[in-house]
Amino acid sequence: MSNMTKRALEESLKRLLLKxxxxxxxxxxxxxxxxxxxxxxxYHFKDIYDLxxxxxxxxxxxxxxxxxxxxxxxxxxxxxxEAVYENKAFIMNAYSSLHxxxxxxxxxxxxxxxxxxxxxxxxxxxxxxxxxxxxxxDFYKYSFVGIMLDWxxxxxxxxxxxxxxxxxxxxxxNISNSIKNFTKSTK
Numbered sequence: 001m002s003n004m005t006k007r008a009l010e011e012s013l014k015r016l017l018l019k020x021x022x023x024x025x026x027x028x029x030x031x032x033x034x035x036x037x038x039x040x041x042x043y044h045f046k047d048i049y050d051l052x053x054x055x056x057x058x059x060x061x062x063x064x065x066x067x068x069x070x071x072x073x074x075x076x077x078x079x080x081x082e083a084v085y086e087n088k089a090f091i092m093n094a095y096s097s098l099h100x101x102x103x104x105x106x107x108x109x110x111x112x113x114x115x116x117x118x119x120x121x122x123x124x125x126x127x128x129x130x131x132x133x134x135x136x137x138d139f140y141k142y143s144f145v146g147i148m149l150d151w152x153x154x155x156x157x158x159x160x161x162x163x164x165x166x167x168x169x170x171x172x173x174n175i176s177n178s179i180k181n182f183t184k185s186t187k
Contacts, residue, residue: 002044005036005040005044006044006054008034008035008036009030009034009036009041009044009045009051010051010054010055010058011034012029012030012033012034013025013030013048013051013052013055013090014055014087014089014090015033016029016030016033017089017090017093017094018089021093021096022048022052022093022094025048026048027041027042027047027048030048030051049102052094052102053102053106055090056094056102056103056106057106059083059087060080060083060106060110062083073114073115073117073118074164074168076114077114077144077164077167077168078160078161078164080107080110080111080114080148081148081151081160081161081163081164082160084148084152084156084160085156085160088156091103091152091156092152092155092156095152095153104145104149107145107148107149108141108142108145111140111141111144111145112137112138112141115136115137115140115141115144115175116133116134116137118175119133119136119137119175119179120133122175122176122179123179126179126182126183127183127186128179128182128183128186129186132182132186136175136178136179136182139178140171140174140175143167144167147163147167151163
């Protein structure tokens with residue numbers, strides 16, 4: 001029941017965002033649209049931005065679904081772009097609101113997890129530390145998210161598949177090279 005209520009609120013939020021900006025949507029708008037009480041809303045979320053963050057996290061989790069290995073991370077990256085594009089009205093509206101940093105933080109977290117899966121897999125049997133692995137993942141996450149944020153800021157007009165392909169081409173072999181460089185520096 002709890003998940004059904006959250007999903008109903010998600011759908012209401014997405015419907016309402018097609019009609020007005022996030023800053024103009026009230027809890028009353030949401031609860032009226034999906035037929036629940038205000039207290040039910042507050043049982044699940046502390047405010048609308050908490051709901052927005054939950055929606056983004058749910059969408060991105062569905063998009064990645066285990067695509068965190070060296071063999072399929074590119075597909076995971078493409079799926080993040082696809083999820084953002086499929087929710088264009090929602091993302092553009094949420095990103096242009098005062099709480100854009102929630103979207104940015106979510107993208108940082110997702111991208112870090114995606115890259116960290118690859119780093120963990122490729123560093124098996126090496127001597128690099130967890131801090132060095134985190135540094136590698138952080139280094140590349142800022143690049144990935146920066147490119148994605150530019151794409152969002154430009155209205156998502158460019159072909160995201162081409163952007164993703166260019167990112168993959170640029171990154172090809174660099175994670176394993178970074179791991180090798182850290183391994184050499186600790187000897």
